[in-house]
Amino acid sequence: MYWADATAEKIIKKRDRDGIEEYVVSSGITPSGHIHVGNARETLTADGIHQGLKKAGKKSKLIFVADDYDPLRKLYPFLTEEYTKYIGMPLSEIPCPEGCCNSYAEHFLNPYLNSLKDLGIEITTYRASECYKAGMYNDAIIKALDNRLKIKEILDGFRKEPLADDWYPLNVVCEKCGKMINTKILGYNSEDKTITYVCSDCGFENNVQPFNGIGKLPWRVDWPARWQIFGVTAEPMGKDHGASGGSYDTGVKISRMVYGYVPPEKMIYEWIQLKVGDKAVPMSSSAGVVFAVKDWNEICHPEILRFLLVRSKPSKHIDFDLKGIPNIVDDYDELERKYFELIEKQKSSSEELNTNDLDKIRLYEVITTNISEKLPVQVAYKFCSIIAQIAIADNEEIDMERVYDILGRNGYNVEEFTEFDKNRLIARLEMSKNWAKNYGEKLNINTKEQAKMEYEKLSDAQKEWVNTFIERFESLESNEITAMNLHELIYEIANSLELSPKEAFGASYAILLSKKYGPKLGSFLASLSSEKVIELYKLN
CATH class of the missing domain: 3.40.50.620 (HUPs)
Structure with a gap:
């Protein structure tokens, strides 16, 4: 109980x-x-x-x-x-x-x-x-x-x-x-x-x-x-x-x-x-x-x-821990998914739920004052913080048209978003932007000159991976530039060059952010404009 x-x-x-x-x-x-x-x-x-x-x-x-x-x-x-x-x-x-x-x-x-x-x-x-x-x-x-x-x-x-x-x-x-x-x-x-x-x-x-x-x-x-x-x-x-x-x-x-x-x-x-x-x-x-x-x-x-x-x-x-806010939101999103799964199970099955499952239903209902009729669209908080920093218009407001384009490239069917989904998404984008600015990690994407400096530090094998990747990237049609396709392309090229995925990812994060780590690479690249990706990767 x-x-x-x-x-x-x-x-x-x-x-x-x-x-x-x-x-x-x-x-x-x-x-x-x-x-x-x-x-x-x-x-x-x-x-x-x-x-x-x-x-x-x-x-x-x-x-x-x-x-x-x-x-x-x-x-x-x-x-x-x-x-x-x-x-x-x-x-x-x-x-x-x-x-x-x-x-x-x-x-x-x-x-x-x-x-x-x-x-x-x-x-x-x-x-x-x-x-x-x-x-x-x-x-x-x-x-x-x-x-x-x-x-x-x-x-x-x-x-x-x-x-x-x-x-x-x-x-x-x-x-x-x-x-x-x-x-x-x-x-x-x-x-x-x-x-x-x-x-x-x-x-x-x-x-x-x-x-x-x-x-x-x-x-x-x-x-x-x-x-x-x-x-x-x-x-x-x-x-x-x-x-x-x-x-x-x-x-x-x-x-x-x-x-x-x-x-x-x-x-x-x-x-x-x-x-x-x-x-x-x-x-x-x-x-x-x-x-x-x-x-x-x-x-x-x-x-x-x-x-x-x-x-x-x-x-x-x-x-x-303020830096851990994305993890707390992920845990809530997981509870939300479980809630709607269990509610559906209650409707379609005569089998009684166990105490643990009933507690999850109760917890979600106690903490959530406005429960949607169906599972709302969930965009991870950390990903929202990245999108919110990328899709910024000249007036410093979040460009929602750009946001929807990014989400479309990341597997979301934007046309099916309800008003509830859109309102919650907008709120999460604004909140995660504030979090990144004050408590999280600001997204500082490299300039062309910074990317060149990082490129020179890479091993020959990593440079070859970068050159091959951008060559293949430029051959993609606009509708082919999705998070999933880019994720597969990263691994495919690394395997063909007998380069470990870790070294491939490391080369990308160095060129993009001057770091050894970063956001999910396929999603991140799909969120950037094609022009920006070409600018930072075409260095040879």
Whole structure:
């Protein structure tokens, strides 16, 4: 059974007896910097479980809580010195770094929420700043203050050093300077529900009810309070929160003992590491090691990101290598072919599919929001990146007429392309062009002079192969210049000259690209204009 469906099934077995009318699956993030692909794993994991609950016939709601009322904790590498003065203020109250959004928080949050729409995820978003200011946390704040000693005892049970005796489970946003990390509660009156606090940043002191945004619960209390406020029954979490003694363990106790709420099931996901050179480094917004979700949509289809993040169990580690995007797309294309093959098998055969095949069908349906009626035309991502760099018009736009000609020479029946096929092809061409430009290999085809220099370095046998090949190439009719014909011609000439195919290919890649390797040679040559091939090979 697909992992998300299996997880949903376990949750239902545990929680159905509680008489739950609607399951609520939650995820969230603090928008302190660029929200990256690693963060997206939590949201997509939550969505997978949400889909599993719905498949099981349960009413389910997917929510996202943006912790935009958390303070700016330090001056991050991407901020100017001017932002030093905002350290300690809630992210929602700080100006946008680029002046394009209503706040610092919105600057980083909006692109991520827009990306979720592109990923086909329907989600209800709550901003902590709005929730606190609207009074949604008021009762939770009272309970936390009334149970201060109980919460302290719970937290101290997981600490090496106990919290101070005068500690309170509440952070106060100073009414004068707007900062919250250096305010201290001096006392709490349970009768009129007021606190007395002082701000060491500006010296302001006041006695006030800490409601409607004046007070904010610290994370280890805010989280269990949130479970009760939103009725959360399932929430994925990073391994730091789920570790022994982490915020989930303390949250469970606070949820039960203070808020009287059954905590959500524990579901830990592994972090995603970004490959930088030969090293894999955990993604971190604050450290600047990120690949933002909004940037993904510039280089690849949304469903491929979903495929990357939810094809395996959340507990499986993922190393994310931008240079490896073509391989991920190839794997998705393979799944797509298998999906349509299995659907056809279901229609035409009474034989039941095995669990592995059913999981593949389920995975494809979960990650692909717009499923075609039949197997779409598939043009490999890496090949698209090559075509997109060859078929460039004078205005730097992709020349689709040239693209269709290239595809025709590579065995595609362009006349049978549907609108769905054409739209997906155009998107893949643009995305792969962006990928090649920023992360992959740019296609730098040699000039005549460069080809001559490479030709002089070849062995006599390789030179003979080049001369023979171009002689035969010039004799071909236009409709004979196809990837298959050229592939066969390469081997035929090499065999006739008793030259190894490796040496023949090596000679070609040297002349074309000044490299020892390159794209599939037959397809590549069929993609170039005949004039270009003759220019680079006719060197004797």
